[in-house]
Amino acid sequence: MLTSLAIRNIVLIEALDLAFAPGLGVLTGETGAGKSILLDALGLVLGNRAETALVRAGEDQASVTATFEFHALPPPIREALAEAEMEVEAGEPLIIRRRLRADGGSKAFINDQSASAALLRQIAPALVELHGQHDDRGLVNPRGHRALLDRYAGADVAAVEATWTRWRAARSKLESARAEIDQARAEQDLLLAHLAELTAIEPQEGEEEMLALARADMQKGEKLSGDLEQLRLLWDGSDSALASLRAAARRLDRIAEEHPLLGEALSALDRAVIEAGEAEAKLEQAAEALQHDPAELDRIESRLFELRALARKHDCAVDELPARMRTLRASLDAIEAGDAEIGALQRAEEEAGTAYREAAHALRARRVEAAGRLDEAVAGELAPLKLDAARFQTAVTELPEERWGPAGMDAVEFLISTNPGADFAPLAKIASGGELSRFILALKVALAEQGGAATVIFDEIDRGVGGAVASAIGERLARLAGGGQLLAVTHSPQVAARGTQHYMIAKSSEGTVTRTSVVLLDAAGRQEEIARMLSGAEITSEARAQADRLLEGV
Known part of the structure; x- marks a missing residue:
């Protein structure tokens, strides 16, 4: 999980050092205070493009350093680092530093070893999963839907992959033998x-x-x-x-x-x-x-x-x-013996193909059954999130044989219909920004998906909602954060009250110099910030009392 973030000279942030803990961390602040700057800074260590506009005015360079700690390094990260010939000791934190210059160019380091931005992007999905208003990755991307459903179903995809490998090897051997004999026959004279x-x-x-x-x-x-x-x-x-x-x-x-x-x-x-x-x-x-x-x-x-x-x-x-x-x-002898050899290889290929089809059909049945359960689970989450008119469907489509592969013979995609009678379509094509984030939240709750990134971030998932819906969002975020780490940028006091850590983002000006700061709030500070979120610019005693009730209610 993300344990610390150090930012130097990024836009309005002159110097900022943040520490993070497990559980639900909430980030609040007035509109325009600079919450997006934090996400932009974090994006740098995840391999995002290094824009020179991010360097604070008047400075030559900027830097961001993020520290991640794990009980054991996730396999995708371990494999990527090994391929890049980087050494990280067992139990050692992963420290990623990105430095960019005002005149262009950037450098990246992983535990003080030079790294490319491409490597950062390769390991980013196992580090941070970000869901925001323009989410086009993670749960929205259909390429990951099949793996999510398989994990939910507890499917043994490795067994299907093994039969696929044997089938492809048998087919390749048969095709090679046929090609050799055909060529020999053509040249027999x-x-x-x-x-x-x-x-x-x-x-x-x-x-x-x-x-x-x-x-x-x-x-x-x-x-x-x-x-x-x-x-x-x-x-x-x-x-x-x-x-x-x-x-x-x-x-x-x-x-x-x-x-x-x-x-x-x-x-x-x-x-x-x-x-x-x-x-x-x-x-x-x-x-x-x-x-x-x-x-x-x-x-x-x-x-x-x-x-x-x-x-x-x-x-x-x-x-x-x-x-x-x-x-x-x-x-010439092979030509004479070719028919017998081809027959044996053909039988082996047919047996391997039959074994694959049986395993793939069994996997398909498991997926279809799990898809029904997942649809019901997501449906149960939609109404509390003010999506009661929406419907969710896990489409499991059998592919033509030429598109079969080691993961079976199915394509899987999560579809939604936001209005009664409307056709189902992909998540990203139908849902608005706020709806999309709430759909993702419902899906993550239904999946109870803990096999993704070490840190999950929701950016303004509560935009445009309040009251009971905001409370439902906060309850689900807290549930998802149990045993892991989830950060939520929020404007909702109901969501903020659920946080185990509360960071307030503020912007201040001194003459022509504007700065953004982030403060970890104590209990009194949390009460005051949630009261501000409830009442606006003027914080009333009634707002403070309501803030206390929200905090006590969690």
Whole structure:
């Protein structure tokens, strides 16, 4: 709930600090005293547009700070702050500050963390619910009527939402499968042609690299064939250098014992023969590896050309062609198995749809029953509020299937008829300002709706009424405020007498300077203010006595 409001340099308010408590707080004062300024100031911390005209004349900037305290932060606020990556400790008050400059621009802060006006507007509905002469939100907005009726009915909308989610998932899966199979069928001839083409070539993983290496070796052999032939001639035959070395080694072997140096020479010659032999073997291996076979080279190049052409055609690497073959086979297999799969998915979708319809119809029945009870409850509140000629109706309309959703198959709207025989129409289109506020009050009393904002404000709900009607309004406001917080801007002494806190708004002038002030009244001050509201400018003893009777009566 709202626990404090600090205002600096807003229009006629120079500096004002207010503290608020639970229960019914009433704000009174003469017409033009500045009650709307308070609401404008509060609107700033709720994200309303920062008008430079709100800055007090002669000042550079203005500010408003509101403090809200909760037993536990409401989920909509907690979720919005988490999404904005703002941290608020459990049990910590929520302090919202809005600052605006006379030359334009504004800044907002939540617990000293910079915040956008959009974030303030996002959390505002959970902070303050304002009903005034031009109310176009809250209970007037049809978008919230279904949720209000469901809360009144104690409906388990989450269960319907779960069946809706399962149905949509089953339908999405079915539609995806159908689309895939339809596309595959449309391309079946092309798939068969591609698969036949790949199967004829039968590409293998790693084949491109292997063929490329073999081709490179054969191309080197072609280039080195002359040199290799000349080397072969040097090593082959009885007149070759290697043959001469071996002959020399045999002759030296016969005389090596004659002198140590001859033995050493033989050892060196043997090593040379061994090394030359190894060289000969390497040359033979190289010649074999680099053997140039024109026919084989042509086959390898043709194979590489075919593989790479297919890879370009399928927009993939050559090594990915085997996987592409498997994909094509799987697509063709899926076409053959598609009917069975579609049948299973269709049955699952139908079962999920049936479950949703059953849950939604049950929810609709609960809504229709609760709508009747709500209509009776509101009707019982209308006469005491001088709306005895009016009728209230909760319209529960079944939507076409394309508009069904997680909240069921119904649209819900609160309708009224203000005159006998007149058609029912939306609240905002028929009721005048005062009537609208009283309709909202009747509806809130009937709903006993405590799941809305932490603080509810009624702005001049008693305009144009008095006597018993004003007393009925005051009694209902007090009832609504029980266990919560409700603030009422009022001109009615009957409503003011019901307040647990009474604030008097006054305007004063000193020369050319005009100021608005707000004072929390004590018991004597309350008696005097209610007497003024009863009698006007001149407060009589009779008015004071009547004020005492009003205060004692509550």
